[in-house]
Amino acid sequence: MTEFALFDTAIGHCGVCWGEHGITRVQLPEGSEARTRAKVLRDHPGAAETAPPPEIRRAIDEMTALMDGERLDLLDIEVDEGVVPEFHRRVYEITRAIPPGKTLTYGEIAHRLGMPGSAQAVGQALGANPYPIVVPCHRVLAAGGGNGGFSAPGGVDTKLRMLVIEGAIAEEPTLF
Missing domain, CATH: 1.10.10.10 (Winged helix-like DNA-binding domain superfamily/Winged helix DNA-binding domain)
Structure with missing residues (x-):
């Protein structure tokens, strides 16, 4: 089951989806928190909005810091490439x-x-x-x-x- 959380950044409200093998999607802002949530749910029907587990919370914190201008490479964030060619x-x-x-x-x-x-x-x-x-x-x-x-x-x-x-x-x- 896909889970997701929304988070605020310097560029707007983003979303992150994850599964058992890491992040499956990052959603850039759609103009408002409600529209970002709606886009995530359109792309992942039935996804559950939940509090992120520690590794996803860390990824959110790093993405937020990067969008605040910190020089982070984000290479430590695990992404699920299971369906990626x-x-x-x-x-x-x-x-x-x-x-x-x-x-x-x-x-x-x-x-x-x-x-x-x-x-x-x-x-x-x-x-x-x-x-x-x-x-x-x-x-x-x-x-x-x-x-x-x-x-x-x-x-x-x-x-x-x-x-x-x-x-x-x-x-x-x-x-x-």
Whole structure:
């Protein structure tokens, strides 16, 4: 059975789902606590909102601290990759190694995979990332430092906010 908890961060109310093998999903803010809860329950019908066990409480505390600007890598947080395709696992492993305040491009990850030319596949894997914040897909940019996409709620604006908090970019650009 999936269990979940909501928690407040500098970017809004997030959610975390877990099972017996670790975190199964991190839900970025949907604009309000109620909408985040509704999204979690839509994606996980029958999930139970409960007090998190100690290891999940620690993960929540670390994600919250990261979103407050602390330089944490979150590598100690266990995620359940049971249903994650092998290629995605490899992409997530490289992405998790990007330190706060740093970025890579989709192409650089493809190169590190030993698969030059697979930047689009890397982007698709990151677009399916069930563990944003823990697997920091917001730290992956398009070639030349472009924003790329961000499929989480708030889109690229959320990505930019997270990068500003971490010090990877100086400030959110003003869009005209």
